[in-house]
Amino acid sequence: METTIAAPKARSSAETDFLPLQGTDYVEFYVGNAKQAAHFYKTAFGFQSLAYSGPETGTKEKASYVIRQNKLTFVLTTPLRSNNPITEHIHKHGDGVKVLALKVKDATSAWEETTKRGGKSYLEPVTLSDDDGELVMSGIHTYGDTVHLFIERGNYRGVFMPGFRKWESAYNPPETGLLYVDHCVGNVGWNQMNPWVKFYEEVMGFRNILTFDDKDISTEYSALMSKVMSNGNGFVKFPINEPAEGKKKSQVEEYLDFYNGEGVQHVAVATNDIVKTVTDLQKRGVEFLKIPASYYATVLDRVGHIDEDLEPLQQLGILIDRDEEGYLLQIFSKPVEDRPTLFFEIIQRKGAKSFGKGNFKALFEALEKEQDARGNL
Numbered sequence: 001m002e003t004t005i006a007a008p009k010a011r012s013s014a015e016t017d018f019l020p021l022q023g024t025d026y027v028e029f030y031v032g033n034a035k036q037a038a039h040f041y042k043t044a045f046g047f048q049s050l051a052y053s054g055p056e057t058g059t060k061e062k063a064s065y066v067i068r069q070n071k072l073t074f075v076l077t078t079p080l081r082s083n084n085p086i087t088e089h090i091h092k093h094g095d096g097v098k099v100l101a102l103k104v105k106d107a108t109s110a111w112e113e114t115t116k117r118g119g120k121s122y123l124e125p126v127t128l129s130d131d132d133g134e135l136v137m138s139g140i141h142t143y144g145d146t147v148h149l150f151i152e153r154g155n156y157r158g159v160f161m162p163g164f165r166k167w168e169s170a171y172n173p174p175e176t177g178l179l180y181v182d183h184c185v186g187n188v189g190w191n192q193m194n195p196w197v198k199f200y201e202e203v204m205g206f207r208n209i210l211t212f213d214d215k216d217i218s219t220e221y222s223a224l225m226s227k228v229m230s231n232g233n234g235f236v237k238f239p240i241n242e243p244a245e246g247k248k249k250s251q252v253e254e255y256l257d258f259y260n261g262e263g264v265q266h267v268a269v270a271t272n273d274i275v276k277t278v279t280d281l282q283k284r285g286v287e288f289l290k291i292p293a294s295y296y297a298t299v300l301d302r303v304g305h306i307d308e309d310l311e312p313l314q315q316l317g318i319l320i321d322r323d324e325e326g327y328l329l330q331i332f333s334k335p336v337e338d339r340p341t342l343f344f345e346i347i348q349r350k351g352a353k354s355f356g357k358g359n360f361k362a363l364f365e366a367l368e369k370e371q372d373a374r375g376n377l
């Protein structure tokens with residue numbers, strides 16, 4: 001099979017997007033200790049305290065810390081008692097992404113349009129209100145125990161949403177230049193990529209803009225397949241990976257084993273200055289995959305001229321790739337929890353709209369080294 005590359009088709013004026021998305025509203029993580037996780041994301045990634053909800057604000061069963069950096073909003077939620085579905089989620093999956101929340105103009109319509117196309121309801125439209133106005137939210141299930149919430153905040157002026165109060169902290173480490181969610185990747189089980197591609201096409205009106213088969217993404221040992229789904233305006237992109245047969249265990253299989261099912265593999269975050277951002281992140285203790293020097297010996301032959309000096313890119317382990325529209329710089333963190341599950345990508349796009357296909361081999365070899373060290377290859 002060959003790689004297919006399709007530009008998102010321009011929609012004719014007659015064809016309206018039934019699920020117009022304005023981008024990612026927030027990413028919510030279910031974690032074992034939200035207070036400490038919030039401290040980690042502030043310290044290591046430079047997020048700022050934004051809002052809090054918990055017993056003090058009238059929420060008895062859980063505590064949530066909202067942190068923000070530019071347009072990137074994370075919510076870290078932990079259960080307060082054992083008999084709670086969030087506790088079960090953490091028991092099963094470890095810390096991980098529960099909610100990919102999407103910003104919409106009309107959360108009621110988003111729920112109606114998706115559920116009538118076969119989406120399984122997670123939350124019927126509900127209006128939350130306080131002195132700062134009204135916020136409407138609704139939601140549907142996606143792969144594994146992950147959900148999409150539709151957030152309508154056009155009539156809300158508060159700091160985050162009703163039920164939350166402003167979180168002011170004496171500890172405000174500087175930001176690291178992280179800007180917004182570029183894409184979020186899901187790992188799904190054997191033969192499940194195409195059913196989930198169909199879900200995003202039919203239920204959410206997304207299009208498949210890129211396909212990578214196991215020939216594109218394989219090393220001597222392991223393989224995976226991936227299809228990139230994009231919404232109409234390209235603001236929201238969800239690549240979907242499934243494992244493929246190789247001599248040894250694929251990184252997606254390792255994830256599925258340890259996450260105990262399907263879920264978000266990585267969140268890619270944009271920056272305008274990857275050298276500065278990654279230098280900062282490394283100083284603050286964020287660990288990244290190591291790329292062999294041999295990669296840098298030939299990379300410019302493959303990608304041609306780039307504006308940046310190669311030396312700092314090599315020192316930091318930043319990867320480079322080019323497509324028809326430009327190039328991109330990217331780097332991948334190690335998992336940010338003890339289970340080898342969720343990690344982050346930092347990406348700077350200089351015209352390129354693709355996902356770094358030219359880096360897959362070097363990247364997966366680096367990943368396999370880590371997998372091998374864990375005894376999971």
Ligand code: FE2
Nearest residue numbers: 185268345355
């Ligand atoms: Fe990515």
